[in-house]
Amino acid sequence: MTLAENLAPWASHAQASRGRLYSEPESKTRTCFQRDRDRIIHSAAFRRLEYKTQVFVNHEGDFFxxxxxxxxxxxxxxxxxxxxxxLNEDLAEALALAHDLGHPPFGHAGEEALQEMMQPYDGFDHNAQSLRVITRLERRYADFDGLNLTWETLEGVVKHNGPLIGATLAGGKHAPLPAAIVDYSRDHDLMLDTHAGPEAQVAAMADDIAYNNHDIDDGLRAGLFTIADLAAVPLVGPVFAEVRAAYPRIDDSRLIHEAVRRIIGLMVGDLLAETGRRIAEVAPTSVADIRTAGAPVAGFSATMRDNDMALKAFLRQNMYRHYKLNRMTSKARRLVRDLFQLFVAEPECLPTDWRRRAGAPKSLQAARVVTDYIAGMTDRFAGDEYRRLFDVQTRAS
Structure with missing residues (x-):
């Protein structure tokens, strides 16, 4: 049985894709979603992810x-x-590999700095930046800018966290839509008022599972907290205790890996059971029914959701707000702010290709071009660029 024959009726079927903005002949050997995945893997933005961090700055250690x-x-x-x-695992894979392409250097610190700097202009949003990367900033093909990915992949990148039209902020105010998403959707409607397809919803949950668990692993190995500190955290503490009881002589490195492996398994098992339950409740007959269901079909049970929130609270207090990370992220924010302010005021300092696009100093166009330039940097390149621009002892080449 082929993959297509095994898919549920409400999955995203490659042969029923809404296609690409720019028409292209179909591949003889790959489905359209497999082709999307391959284009993402071969992109410059994907290669740069190797030197962009999640939590720690790149030079802090090779194992983070x-x-x-x-x-x-x-x-x-x-x-x-x-x-x-x-569901269509090829589409899910493409979405998973593309979801972080718009993140700037230095993790959340870099993102917060760009949000602050772009606030007087048209703002910064990493999902919108991912869309800019895959629709405009990648310049590889003779016939178009971007990667010309399928509608389903673009929709999933933009809407994996839910509908964008009708979203509200605290106080009942409507959340403003990022300009990049509004501009693109004007020519290629991404149905911003509906949920994404089921594969995008699963990819978003997989992001949550991976993020939580590798932060447990990285935080322990960095010495930001201990295994004993996790004892009171629901789900996590009992799993560590269970492994310790089963293997009394196990060393901490193996204990961490075994416990994290089991936690991932429990979260995935809960996601499968709850998503299956929701799908049965919706009783969809097509992927369109998933998009218009009114609520996500992929998600945790109430119990696992509480566990997830408790773990996030622990990591926020004991890892993301640890003084060592605070010092590191403070430096990173200052670096990104300084780069932004200099380039916007003096766009002639940008490399030639970027300078041509920047326009007048302190203009919206300059701010957007500078943001694209900085957001594409790796941690290492951003540090080198900072030294070239601000350290008089460093050559400016």
């Missing part, structure tokens, strides 16, 4: 996760879940 290793972990989880649910 990068955006690249995180994306691969998300892809593995998303594919496994989709296979069990009879």
């Amino acid at each position: 996760r990068t955006r690249l290793t995180h994306s691969l972990e998300v892809s593995q989880i998303a594919r496994s879940v989709c296979r069990s649910l009879r």
Whole structure:
């Protein structure tokens, strides 16, 4: 039985794709979603993920996760879940590999700095930046800018966290839509008022599972907290205790790996059971029914959702707000702010190709071009660029 024959009726079927913005002949050997995945893997933005961090700055240690290793972990989880649910694992893989392409250097610190700097202009949103990367900034093909991915992949990148039209902020105010998403959707309607397809929803949950668990792993190995500190965390503490009881002489390194492996398994099992239950409740007959269901079909049970929130609270307090990370992220924010302010005020300092696009100093066009330039940097390149521009002892080449 082929993959297409095994898919559920409500999965995203490659032969029923809404296609690409620019018409192209179909591949003789790959489905359209497999082709999307391959284009993402071969992109410059994907290669740069190797030197972009999740939490730690790249030079802090080789064993901490990068955006690249995180994306691969998300892809593995998303594919496994989709296979069990009879969803399109090729589309899920493409979405998992593309979801972080718009993240700037230095993880959340870099993102916060760009959000602050772009606030007077048209804002910064990493999902919108991912869309810019795959529709405009990648310049590889003779006939178009971007990667010319399928509608389903673009929709999933933009809407994996839910509908964008009608989203509200605290106080009941409507969340403003990022300009990049509005501009693109004007020519290629991504149905911003509906949920994404089921594969995008699964990829978003896989992102959550991977992120939480590799932060447990990285935080323990970095010495930001201990195994004993995790004892009171629901789900996590009992799993560590269970492994310790089963293997009394196990060393901490193996204990961490075994416990994290089991936690991932429990979260994936819960996701499969709850998503299956929701799909049965919706009783969809097509992928359109998933998009218009009014709520996500992929998700945790109430109990696992509480566990997930408790773990996030622990990591926020004991890892993301640890003084060592605070010092590191403070430096990173200052670096990104300084680069932005200099380039916007003096766009003639940009490399030639970027300078041509920047326009007048301190203009919206300059701010957007500078943001694209900085967001595409790796941690290492951003540090080198900072030294070239601000250290008088460093050559400016």
